[in-house]
Amino acid sequence: MPRCCVDRSAVSLVRWDDGHTRRGERLRGDVRADAVLRRAGDHPRAIPAGAEILELGSGAGRVTHELIALGHPVVAVDSDPRMLDRIRGAELVCARIEELDLGRRFPVVLLGSHLVNRPEPGALLDSCRRHAGGVVLIERHPPSWFADPAGVRDVTRPGPGLLAATVDHTIGATTWTEDFVVRDHDLPVLLEEHGLAVERYLTEDERWVLSVPRQRCPGCRRTARRCPA
Template sequence: MEVTADGSPVDVYLLLPPDGEAEIVHAAVPPSASILELGSGADRVTHPLIELGHEVVAVDESAAMLSHVRAETVCSRIADLQLGRTFDAVLLASHLVNTERAADREAMLAAARRHLAPGGRLIVEWHPPEWFTTAASGQGGRLGEVEIELADVVRDGDLLSATVRYSARGRRWHQEFTCRRLDLETLLTSADLTFDGWLTADRTWFAARAGRVG
């Protein structure tokens, strides 16, 4: 079983179908917008975005994930990315912004910001603060043919650690993670970004732009 540096089982991500992510992004950016997808994984969001008419550059540090992407790809840590070009939109999905270490988050947001074209929009999926209160072992559901369950939830101040258990086709996988509760205003101000609206009713997706108001 191939597993990425952050513990993501590649086989699971190949089985997981899109879950409306591309449509959220598409509604938030201009038609035919160029999109830099950070932490793209295998193809769940990349290919639907292309089908919606966007030019997408997919970035991931896992060559195994990128080998399944039919688009321009860049194998790199997000923090190290220096493409020398900018995009109409930069996508930071999969709750990556809730990373445990502040230094990692700051580097990630700096990379996103330096690749935003003037007037460009950063599209972010995160765990909002209320999720840290409601998340509990035993929660889960089904995405396509994959059964998903949250287990071993442990809280320590603003940190939440847990294990995601996956099962499909008679196989089982698990992925451990730790994430941090964030204050949105502090998050954006520290990265010289300005909040630019919620993109979903549950406030798990939002947009931001470079620079502060005023």
């Protein structure tokens, strides 16, 4: 049974103490978590072994359990307590990503599940920036997926850069259907608008992205690279 900790600013914190982990599943795009972290570690801004990871949008722990198995302490964030109830071995935070403020920074922030492709992802990226003390790993639908979307049905294109579709999910004996709309953003521009910058793409299809915080210029709200001063 989980041991409930504190309820702070409507953010429920639950700590699992049984030490149980489950075998990790593959990341979307058939790339495992260890492969992504290894490629990130090849970069000069390497992810330290055992670094704590803030996972935003953890769902039922598809990636969480694999990260734990690799030796990373994980703080898993999701707005659905039923999803968090499936996770073992992590600190769990039930909250909306957009409103999250844990008051501390993490060596690694992970924004997966293609959340960056939401039509308006600015508040999600602001949360990444707010908690980033090192690198931010982002999973996205690459431009090639928008040209030929896989794993979805009933695809329509309601506007420029937008794609609407339906996807069927299965976890154990539970199945459900999700309708969603995503946008093919100009990622470098989008990240820079929210205080982040692309450092490198970790997979050949550019699905996984390593980004880093940009320092704010004193006296203005722009990042240092864009400030005219």
